[in-house]
Amino acid sequence: MSIFQRLQLPAVALLAVCLFGCSNGNDNNNNNSDSGGAVEPTLYAGAASRSLLPTVSGGREYLQDVPGWPVASALDPNDPGVFIPVWDQGRVDVGNGNSDGSWVHDDVRVTAVALAREEQRVIFLTSNTYMHLKSDVDEIVSRVQAALTGDWAGADVLVSASHNHHGPETAFGPNAEWYEMAAQQIVAAAVAATEVVEPVSASVASGTHNYGSVDQRDPRIYDSRLNVMAFDSVETGESVAIVVQWNSHPEVTLGWEPPAEAAGLDEACAIKGWKGSQCTAEDRYFSGDYVSVLETRLKAAHGGEVAFFNGALGVLTGPLHASAWVVDEAHPVGDGMTVPEGALPLTECDRSNPYECQAFAKTESTGTELANAVNALLDGAAPMRFESIDIRRQEFYSRVTNLGFRVLAGEGELGWKPMQVYTCSGKPFTDETCENAGQETVTDPVLTPLLGYEVARGDVLKTQVIHVDFGDVGMLFLPGEISSELVIGLPEDFTTAPPEKYNEDPDEHAVGADYTIPGHYLSLVDESITFVVGLGMDEVGYFVPPSDYRLQCHALSLSALPGASCSDLAARGLIESPTWVGGITCQKAFDDPAFLASLGADGPAVQAVCYYGQMVGAEIERPSGHYEETNSAGWDLVDDLWAATVALFEQP
Incomplete structure (x- = not known):
């Protein structure tokens, strides 16, 4: 949906979870219930x-x-x-x-x-x-x-x-x-x-x-x-x-x-x-x-x-x-x-x-x-032995690259209470470099003259990841729609198997070694069972790795830049295709000054394709197989959440 519209025993591989009598090297697996005579x-x-x-x-x-x-x-x-x-x-x-x-x-x-x-x-x-x-x-x-x-x-x-x-x-x-x-x-x-x-x-x-x-x-x-x-x-x-x-x-x-x-x-x-x-x-x-x-x-x-x-x-x-x-x-x-x-x-x-x-x-x-x-x-x-109810939190910022979200935030149509968005002076985004922009809006060179929309001035959100530690069981609260591979990881043969093994439409997506993620969350926990909770304390949309982001290149995106065209940008190798630009290209166009400088006079055109790409995908057309990008707050979400989760588990 557009972001503007808005028996036999079942197949259960039973895992006997032995919390008292077995150990996996985790200190939480302590079957000494006596504890020196202490009462549980x-x-x-x-x-x-x-x-x-x-x-x-x-x-x-x-x-x-x-x-x-x-x-x-x-x-x-x-x-x-x-x-x-x-x-x-x-x-x-x-x-x-x-x-x-x-x-x-x-x-x-x-x-x-x-x-x-x-x-x-x-x-x-x-x-x-x-x-x-x-x-x-x-x-x-x-x-x-x-x-x-x-x-x-x-x-x-x-x-x-x-x-x-x-x-x-x-x-x-x-x-x-x-x-x-x-x-x-x-x-x-x-x-x-x-x-x-x-x-x-x-x-x-x-x-x-x-x-x-x-x-x-x-x-x-x-x-x-x-x-x-x-x-x-x-x-x-x-x-x-x-x-x-x-x-x-x-x-x-x-x-x-x-x-x-x-x-x-x-x-x-x-x-x-x-x-x-x-x-x-x-x-x-x-x-x-x-x-x-x-x-x-x-x-x-x-x-x-x-x-x-x-x-x-x-x-x-x-x-x-x-x-x-x-x-x-x-x-x-x-x-x-x-x-x-x-x-x-x-x-x-x-x-x-x-x-x-x-x-x-x-x-x-x-x-x-x-x-x-x-x-x-x-x-x-x-x-199940409850050794504690310890709660750790790690807040983090992430850029709202989806212009549609900023339109909705500016119109007051995103949620019950006003969405809090921030302006930040530069990366890394921290409490010291970011300030709450309130409900301020600004004009947009394409949307305002065409549709009358203004957008939220803030282009960064703040959210969090939370872990609840019960001992050898825990809960991990993640703020959106997380893919399975970000939780359990990629199969061992993912980069060597024929693309068709894990992809029904390999021509539409990054495959094999080209499909990269920073890690998977279950590799970070120190417990036997983790209840992973999506939409935990927030919902910032789909978490799509930038390696598989494809954003539509459309004439509307370039309408404020006379002479620029999708076909020309693609012909000169500045974007991946006459119809789309990739997430990694967009990340570099906004976060890597050297890369932006290398684009020369074409830098604003590549940035514009990225800037309007998610909204264009929601409202006009998008690359086949890439709906989820249109309902994601931004292309940095996977990397930012991973960094925050690593920092969470590094807390003393």
């Missing part, structure tokens, strides 16, 4: 959740009538849910969906998990929404901390979103009245979790799960790890919370149009005044996607709350091109990727691969099999 500190946990859906007459009684997630045989795969013509909060759009969300299929919730050990306290908040930008996270954290009392005053609060594409809009011009209500619900969940903390035992397991998700951009490398933590009441043995981390966009039915009859579309359009192409239920329903199915299934099996954290879902991991089928004894999940012979598709459609057909049946299957995989892991989970 008690771990406390509490959890609570609240709905984030808009209200009708001050409440959500309509949830009693929504389809929700019954067993597959009882689910109508085409029913978008209860039609709601008017919300208390006014028009509420669907995040990365359509305007004017008017149906509710199932609940969309925020879940809080509060943990305490001795004087250490943390509250994890995960909302099943599109995203929370840093300014909005800062507001939420401030409100939660203001509401905490007693021993919880001053507790750390860590926020993430699942990136659900069927929840209320939170990014591009969200409804401020809805967001105010949602923030109150988030605060209420956090406070409620602290009020029910009790002594708990903890267990952990890690495996893999491939069903319902694939990497959709070259190189095709998928972090299929599935991590699970469970907290059970010491007194009753009942579940307090189950924490799940997996990797996939919650967008199973994105772009699918529910049949008119199932949606009651004629009546709905007459009530809403939708005509022509506007008369549709496509992406106009609220749903928690597969995350909601997971919550429903695990709560039914265990009770308590379920907190889902999405991990490496970027560039581009998701369900849209993943096969799914009717899973039964004769047609099990298997490896999650290979459709068993004779398996039935979940529904019918006109796609060439019937197993990719979209409907709520596919959502149900994806979430149910994920829940089955979690249950299989829980059956073999090992006791």
Whole structure:
């Protein structure tokens, strides 16, 4: 979407996590539970959740009538849910969906998990929404901390979103009245979790799960790890919370149009005044996607709350091109990727691969099999020793090279609270060299005369990476959509294997030794299991390495420079192609004075192609296979986050 529009046991490779009896050379793996007679500190946990859906007459009684997630045989795969013509909060759009969300299929919730050990306290908040930008996270954290009392005053609060594409809009011009209500619900969940903390035992397991998700951009490398933590009441043995981390966009039915009859579309359009192409239920329903199915299934099996954290879902991991089928004894999940012979598709459609057909049946299957995989892991989970709740943070700056983001920031259309952007005097960007530019805007030589837009004066953002250390288990909060290879690394044969092994469209991307990344995050941690949390405390878009950036060269980009042309720049080897320029070239054009000087009089033209490239890609045209660059804050993100994460783990 344009940034302006806005069973058999499942395939789980069970890893027995021995936190007491085995060692990998990590000092955290200490199985001496005696510790000189010291008593192990008690771990406390509490959890609570609240709905984030808009209200009708001050409440959500309509949830009693929504389809929700019954067993597959009882689910109508085409029913978008209860039609709601008017919300208390006014028009509420669907995040990365359509305007004017008017149906509710199932609940969309925020879940809080509060943990305490001795004087250490943390509250994890995960909302099943599109995203929370840093300014909005800062507001939420401030409100939660203001509401905490007693021993919880001053507790750390860590926020993430699942990136659900069927929840209320939170990014591009969200409804401020809805967001105010949602923030109150988030605060209420956090406070409620602290009020029910009790002594708990903890267990952990890690495996893999491939069903319902694939990497959709070259190189095709998928972090299929599935991590699970469970907290059970010491007194009753009942579940307090189950924490799940997996990797996939919650967008199973994105772009699918529910049949008119199932949606009651004629009546709905007459009530809403939708005509022509506007008369549709496509992406106009609220749903928690597969995350909601997971919550429903695990709560039914265990009770308590379920907190889902999405991990490496970027560039581009998701369900849209993943096969799914009717899973039964004769047609099990298997490896999650290979459709068993004779398996039935979940529904019918006109796609060439019937197993990719979209409907709520596919959502149900994806979430149910994920829940089955979690249950299989829980059956073999090992006791988890909480040695600490230590939290480290590393803030960093990164240039906003995406001019579209600066337009939205300048227009006040990016997030709930104003996005904070900075001007910096030179690299490295630090607190000493950068200052907050506030909401100042400046004219642009192309956009202002053509469209009347001004852009935010600030062209640098500030965000952070966070690590939570429990001992031999940790959590790594990353501020956006991270690719799998940045988490687990590239395969050993990546540079020597035929390009077709890891690329479906090798002509469209850097391949082999030309595809470079600075490192991978799991190489930095000192723990057996890491819950990687994408969209952690911020969302700055896709993290695409500059080696694979391709930005469209378009005449519009050069319109303020008479005589310059894309074909001429390419013919003289100044950009890579008549249609695109590469990310490394753009980095050098802005950060390497010697390189810029070598371009001579062509320097401004190369910079202009880079400067407008992401926005042109979003609004006009882009190189094939390079959508993600148009929804990324900048081409420096991968390098800047890596440097910050290295610095984080170098902290004493």
